[in-house]
Amino acid sequence: MRAGSLRFVVTALAVPILLYGVLVISPYAQSFYISLTDWNGLSPERTFVGLDNYVRLVQDDVFWISVWHNVIAVLVIPAVTLALGLFFATMIHVGRYRARGGGRGVRGAAVYRIVYFFPHLLSIAVVGVLFSTVYDPTDSGLLNGALGLVGIEPVNWLGDRGTAYPAMLAVIIWLSVGFYVILFTSAMSSIPVDIFEAARLDGASRWQTFWRMTLPLIWDTVQVAGIYLGIHALDMFAIVNVMSAAGGSGGPDNATQVLGNYLYLTAFQNSEFGYATAIGVALLLLTLAFAAAALRLTRRERVEF
Amino acid sequence: MSLDTTRAPGPAAPPAARPAPPGPGDGRSATGSVLNVFTHGFLLTWAALVVIPLAWCVMSAFKTNDELLSSPWSLPGALRWSNFADAWTNAEIGRYFVNTVVVVTLGTALTLAMGATVSYVVARYAFRGNRLVYFLFVIGMTFPTFLAIVPLFFIAQSLRLADSLPGLAVVYAAYNLPFAVFFLTAYFRTLPTSLSEAAFIDGCGHWGTYLRIMLPLARPGLVSVGIFVVLGQWNQYLLPLILQSSPENYVLAQGLANLAVSQGYAGNWSALFAGLTISIVPVLVVYLSFQRQIQGGMVTGALK
Numbered sequence: 001m002r003a004g005s006l007r008f009v010v011t012a013l014a015v016p017i018l019l020y021g022v023l024v025i026s027p028y029a030q031s032f033y034i035s036l037t038d039w040n041g042l043s044p045e046r047t048f049v050g051l052d053n054y055v056r057l058v059q060d061d062v063f064w065i066s067v068w069h070n071v072i073a074v075l076v077i078p079a080v081t082l083a084l085g086l087f088f089a090t091m092i093h094v095g096r097y098r099a100r101g102g103g104r105g106v107r108g109a110a111v112y113r114i115v116y117f118f119p120h121l122l123s124i125a126v127v128g129v130l131f132s133t134v135y136d137p138t139d140s141g142l143l144n145g146a147l148g149l150v151g152i153e154p155v156n157w158l159g160d161r162g163t164a165y166p167a168m169l170a171v172i173i174w175l176s177v178g179f180y181v182i183l184f185t186s187a188m189s190s191i192p193v194d195i196f197e198a199a200r201l202d203g204a205s206r207w208q209t210f211w212r213m214t215l216p217l218i219w220d221t222v223q224v225a226g227i228y229l230g231i232h233a234l235d236m237f238a239i240v241n242v243m244s245a246a247g248g249s250g251g252p253d254n255a256t257q258v259l260g261n262y263l264y265l266t267a268f269q270n271s272e273f274g275y276a277t278a279i280g281v282a283l284l285l286l287t288l289a290f291a292a293a294a295l296r297l298t299r300r301e302r303v304e305f
Numbered sequence: 306m307s308l309d310t311t312r313a314p315g316p317a318a319p320p321a322a323r324p325a326p327p328g329p330g331d332g333r334s335a336t337g338s339v340l341n342v343f344t345h346g347f348l349l350t351w352a353a354l355v356v357i358p359l360a361w362c363v364m365s366a367f368k369t370n371d372e373l374l375s376s377p378w379s380l381p382g383a384l385r386w387s388n389f390a391d392a393w394t395n396a397e398i399g400r401y402f403v404n405t406v407v408v409v410t411l412g413t414a415l416t417l418a419m420g421a422t423v424s425y426v427v428a429r430y431a432f433r434g435n436r437l438v439y440f441l442f443v444i445g446m447t448f449p450t451f452l453a454i455v456p457l458f459f460i461a462q463s464l465r466l467a468d469s470l471p472g473l474a475v476v477y478a479a480y481n482l483p484f485a486v487f488f489l490t491a492y493f494r495t496l497p498t499s500l501s502e503a504a505f506i507d508g509c510g511h512w513g514t515y516l517r518i519m520l521p522l523a524r525p526g527l528v529s530v531g532i533f534v535v536l537g538q539w540n541q542y543l544l545p546l547i548l549q550s551s552p553e554n555y556v557l558a559q560g561l562a563n564l565a566v567s568q569g570y571a572g573n574w575s576a577l578f579a580g581l582t583i584s585i586v587p588v589l590v591v592y593l594s595f596q597r598q599i600q601g602g603m604v605t606g607a608l609k
Contacts (some may be wrong), residue, residue, distance in 0.1 A: 012426045013426055014419075019479050023460065024453065088348060108348075121592055124540070129561050142361050146377075182600055237542070242562045260451050280452035280453075
């Protein structure tokens with residue numbers, strides 16, 4: 001080691017480690033202990049109550065409704081987003097090996113890329129506010145206005161227990177799909193064109209080409225995309241907090257409640273900080289369970305090309 | 306090359322010119338053009354689904370309340386720019402906008418400065434605890450932020466970081482460090498060692514070598530990470546919601562959500578649409594100007 005190396009290492013790391021330790025590591029570490037107390041945030045003392053919060057959690061109906069909604073999001077959002085993403089990416093990509101091997105995809109591919117990608121850049125909360133107006137229960141909203149043109153009565157999208165949560169899932173899918181279209185088109189265009197040529201000469205149908213060649217060749221990317229989407233789908237907080245009835249209640253009647261929002265309400269509206277942190281630990285377990293399950297399920301032979 | 310063109314005729318080439326094998330390949334150009342119509346049909350449908358809500362929002366921003374309530378389709382009677390002035394000043398969207406720009410600028414600068422320093426040291430210096438430092442930062446990526454918010458709320462208050470714009474930027478930076486360290490460490494490892502060796506021989510100190518030689522070399526990596534960090538912080542909703550308690554410190558996402566609730570009662574919809582437009586259009590302008598860099602940076606980041 002060079003002279004003064006150690007002093008450099010220490011001075012360079014001091015501030016970032018201090019800040020990170022105090023603001024990130026310490027809250028994570030503390031939260032496990034807080035979840036074992038009945039802390040209400042007002043009094044400085046925290047009474048240790050053992051696993052009481054977790055016992056209460058297991059018996060809490062709203063908690064299980066929230067878990068269920070999170071699980072639905074984790075299953076539906078990645079599945080639909082990946083399916084639509086792969087579908088549109090294939091549509092954009094198809095033209096590439098049809099157009100004399102050198103094209104950049106269907107006509108207008110560049111425009112599609114620009115348009116599709118844009119929602120991904122918008123703040124989820126802003127998109128939530130936008131879609132609250134799109135879903136407006138009267139026919140002055142965009143969706144009900146459009147349905148009115150074909151004679152369908154206005155639907156109270158966000159006020160009805162049956163439609164509120166699917167409507168919110170649709171918003172997340174709306175803003176996610178474009179990024180994955182771009183990602184998959186990039187992955188597809190890194191596959192050598194000769195392979196598609198060969199398949200075509202052998203008389204493979206488009207369907208076969210997609211399932212037997214394209215998909216296996218970009219499987220790594222799809223897998224990473226699925227895990228990334230799933231972990232983000234576990235959040236749902238911003239969209240539920242912005243779009244659900246009465247300023248983020250998770251309503252109507254917990255029909256859109258998710259763990260993140262339930263934790264937020266428990267902590268910052270009911271001041272039950274101990275219990276809220278126990279919900280946080282449950283969310284961590286759900287995240288880890290999802291990551292483990294996804295890694296097991298998606299393991300598949302890697303194809304080199 | 307000529308072989309290629311005969312083997313793979315474009316969609317416009319006559320079917321006779323194609324020496325395709327018989328069987329499933331037959332009649333492909335007929336199905337091909339039908340498929341082409343379908344292809345564009347599907348692609349255009351999604352493009353419309355993306356554009357229409359956004360365009361509708363911008364159009365609605367010019368309408369009066371009465372026009373908004375009467376029909377979602379009618380065009381505004383006039384281009385009422387005053388709606389934007391109303392949203393910017395009366396609904397305080399202007400303040401939220403400036404707050405967001407301040408916090409994201411400061412937060413990104415802090416994230417990159419600290420992230421690059423930690424990454425450089427971890428990637429280039431062998432010291433006891435090197436792996437531990439790296440592990441400590443990277444493990445932060447696996448925990449959901451929700452787990453931290455209750456203790457963070459109290460820590461930030463006691464350190465006076467709560468309800469302040471620089472304070473929020475510091476919290477953003479701390480929570481973005483795992484991502485920055487993870488990517489930049491990998492980046493610094495790819496840079497050649499010979500340059501820093503030469504700098505040392507020429508008498509450059511540790512800081513001099515880092516700041517004048519290595520940091521400029523890491524620019525492409527910093528730009529990629531920077532794009533992600535800016536977007537992430539611009540998007541942030543949870544942290545400002547728990548930390549910024551007074552309305553004058555709200556960021557855009559939070560202020561707009563708040564406006565949506567209050568305008569819902571007050572019935573001033575045109576200000577809400579104008580506020581939405583103010584939060585969407587600048588992103589669109591930046592995106593269209595740096596479209597290639599943004600898409601390229603984000604996609605290669607995800608593919609690697």
